[in-house]
Amino acid sequence: MRLVRQIMSLPISLEVPADAADAAERAFAWLREVDRRFSPFRADSEVTRFTPGGPHSEEMREILDLCRTYEHRSGGAFRAWLPGRGFDPSGVVKGWAAQRAADLLRAEGVGEFCLNAGGDVFAAGRTWSVGIRHPDQPMAVCAVLAVRDLAVATSGSYERGEHVIDGRTGRPARELVSLTVVAADLTTADAVSTAAFALGRDGIAWAAAQPGCLVHAVDAGRRVHHSSALGGLLVPPGTMAS
Template sequence: MRRVEHVMGFPVSLRVDDLPGEEVFERAADAVFGWLREVDARFSPFRADSEVSRYGRGEPLEPSADLREVLGLCEEYRAASGGAFDARPPGRDFDPCAVVKGWSVQRAAELLRAAGARRFCLNAGGDVVAAGGPWRVGVRHPDRADRICTVLDVADAAVATSARYERGDHIVDGRTGEPAKELLSLTVLAPTLTEADAVATAAFALGREGVPWAAARPGCEVFAVDAGRRVLRTPGWPAARAEKSAA
């Protein structure tokens, strides 16, 4: 059973293989997409009335429990990356999207598990939470949209990619305020999408040194392509197929 909706600025696709009937699936899917629409309304920095925008402007408000959790994650990865990951980099507005996306989609996956799903794939703009499986996940080539760099088998884990190919140089090194340009793309496999997404962004901001940094995180494996089109891959990367070069 499948559903696809456009929410939070990107397509989100859901496939569930083991819920007992369409009615149960529709209720679970409604909960997933309802939660993601709520996150978009509350946490988008592009909405002037969102809780995140109001917090970023310094308006007097008591942060919700969810916002406090997001702020805690932002600080965790800022400290862990030595400031390369920063939700408020020099000269820029507060933007916790690099944490919010993975955190919110992981929460959506937990809603599916609460509904009884044990075999599903939730794909949010290319970042994936996979339960059961294995599921085969392809990572896009950084230069060509019609090619892939690697395919990995994923079971009960999450995959997230940070790259320059969709939004240009949008990832900023929080230590300098300048765009991070040493890598073209970096993909992280981790136990949860909360961690995979934040680690991928932090590692991309760190540049080439981000690959060993991310690999040292518990449960994380990394596949990256640097600006010279060289592939950097951890030994434990669970590839079904991997190319030696992305050229």
Template sequence: MRRVEHVMGFPVSLRVDDEDVPERAADAVFAWLREVDARFSPFREDSEVCRLDRGEPLEISADLREVLGLCEEYRAATGGAFDARLPGRGLDPCAVVKGWSVQRAAGLLAAAGARRFCLNAGGDVVTAGGPWRVGVRHPEDAGRLCAVLAVTDAAVATSARYERGDHILDGRTGRPATGLLSLTVVAPTLTEADAAATAAFALGREGVAWAAARPDCEVFAVDADRKVLRSPGLPVA
């Protein structure tokens, strides 16, 4: 099974190698991601996130409570470098929502019987089975890779400056985080990999050691001086 759709502002591609997984499993994945975009986008005025940020009376859903709890977990763990409520900006939990929602989508596939699949959401990947080979883009040359990882039942996420410029801010200063060019995290889930990559990038150079110290996380990074840093257990292909 192969499927590609544009959801949540980026392409999402799905590959399922099992022959007995019904097409409706893919339908459920993309329906869920569209639902997440409608409910949690900080760019949709009628989303639950925007309504909460405006102070409208509403009963916060269990899903949003979970997302906000994760945001607070990473804020506390980074001493405020990661923050979904930056000064002068509205509530923006996207750095958690993306990985969390795609990991939930992977759970839908597993529940439908998929045992070997790869779900790629804008370059962040969750896999089942394996090993899968996942390329890490060179931070200054889109046509080159600077590493290839071999992952099995794991997720890979990268935070970098090459697509959207200095869009990740250090919540402690409110200024762009510029200590790194890119940072990739390999973790058991995309919830952890994606949020940890963003949080570590916000921390700057110290974020490499911070992410590598998290349970079951491995790190590949290129700092602003073009120095490559990697944790000892990084699963290089």
């Protein structure tokens, strides 16, 4: 059973067994709560009302820790605080929230599912085929991965334009058009892919060096780069699983 809901201004799809519909709706409810509480576009959200001194909710403290961790690891290429802008943790919130939704499903006994939150995917219970969108052809993929109990997150400029900012310069990151990270959880995959994209070409090797991460990237010259170990997950053309 495939369910789709519009949350966070994007389609979020969830494939689950038919008897898991109630658990799926609770996962969607959590994602709606995240959108309400942590959207930078809502006047009453925790993000919009954020002050450094707090008080902060437990979830906000988690998000702050993620932002600080990846700002440090990326040498400032990833930043949730940019000059002239308010606090915006969007680069980590979606993956964190989607991973929490996946954890909720597992806690309720849903062992087999595929959650796709606007390109951030967690595939559980069996092998699923996850496509990486072609940066120049919206209806095509440039690679397909066969993953089980893994997360896949992609950062790119082809869907939302130049929205990833290099925090070191304050300018849009333009050296890559797509960077995908495969990891054990979506919190890591999403944060690493966003920070790596901000780093530019150096981000490919940086992401591959992060613990448990595999990388597929397309640079601005349309050259493809990927971790050698990713080859075991790449699906040959014409042999895709479901």
